[in-house]
Amino acid sequence: MDPGFFDLELIAMQLFSGVALGAVFVMLALGLSIIFGMLGIVNFAHGNVFMVGAYAGVFVMERTGSFWAALLFGPLMVGALGLLIERFLIRPLAGRSPDDPLLLTFGLGYVLVEGVRILFGSDGLPFATPEELSGVADLGIGFFPIYRLFVVGVVALVLVALWYGLERTRLGLIVRAGARDPEILRVLGVDIQRLWLWVFGLGIALAALGGVLAAPMRSVNPEMGNVVLGEAFAVTVIGGMGSLMGSVVAGLLVGVVVSMTALFAPEMASIAMFAFMALVLLVRPQGLFGKPGLGV
Structure with missing residues (x-):
């Protein structure tokens, strides 16, 4: 057996790599959980929204030359598209079978893919790591890509902002109440339709x-x-459908599981999260x- 197989520094670096990978999984699952937790909709177009976000970033970066503009305006553009989807496609299905929004989002995913093919072509597009975030950082246990550290930092900031918004603001209180009992909010005069609109847009933007x-x-x-859709659902189901805390914990756990499996059994890495x-x-x-009864 390779004497470096159980090298502690190698294992520590692989664990950190798992956290960085898990940060991406967390972003995937957060939007899915928010939409399901508030609207009760299983968004089968979620993976393709992720894809559209990447293309929106490419679009903005090509025209501005700025990664930071892409990071800001890409999600805002797709979030605005999410508002239109909720208002004109999801809302008319309110009160109908839960299968109807599921089937609609399933078909919407194909529409998004074909739309991207028409606008950008079928070939992949490059998205270079911004120069200021390229290179590696010395963590004391090894060298790690600066960009991946940046991703972990951005996801941490998003989580803090979501926590503060949901736990420390009046709007957050309304959102949490709406997730538990929307009828009470209607009785209190809250425009639940507008609330659902913005929550859906937020989930799409995430x-x-x-x-x-x-x-990159x-x-x-x-x-x-x-x-990405399979990854998002695996993380969301592991954490618990509709649970934001579950999305965070499951995303990080899955990242570590996949990363460590890649180290010890590379041929099993692709199925590790599903196992x-x-x-x-x-x-x-x-x-x-x-909560019991909320599984897919």
């Missing part, structure tokens, strides 16, 4: 932000959303932080 952040690390192509999901569901069918 997925798009994940796409922009992941673009993944190939930007019309099919990238298909793989982990199966094990979690055997013990807790509702996921780590989910």
Whole structure:
């Protein structure tokens, strides 16, 4: 056996790599959980929204030459598209079978893919790591890409902002109440439709932000959303459908599981998260932080 196989520094670096990978998974699952937790909609277009976010980042970066503009305006553009989707596609299905929004988002995913193909072509597009975030940093246990550290930092800031918004503001109180009992909010005179509109837009914008952040690390192509959708659902199901805390914990756990599997059994890395999901569901069918009866 390779004497460096159990090298502690190598394992520590791989664990840190798992956290960085998990940060992307967290961004994937957050938007999905927010939309399901508030609207009760399983968004099958989520992976392709992630893909559209990456292309929006490419679009803005090509015209401004600024990664920071892409990071800001890419998610805002896709979030605005999410507002239109909720208002003109999702809202008319209110009160109908839960299968209707599911089927609609499933078809919408294909529309988004074909739309991107028409506008940008079927070939992948490059998205270079910004110069100021290129290179590596010495963490004391090894060298690690600066851009991945940046991704972890951005996701941490997003989580703090979401926590503050949901726990420390009046709007957050209304959102949490609406997730539990929307009828009470209607009785109190809250415009629940407008609330759902902005929550859906936020969930879509978060997925798009994940796409922009992941673009320098993944190939930007019309099919990238298909793989991402499976990852997003695996993380969300492990954490518990509709649970933001579950999305965070599960995302980081899955990142570490995939990263460590790649170290010790590379041939199993592609299925590690799904094997982990199966094990979690055997013990807790509702996921780590989910409520019974909310599984897909």
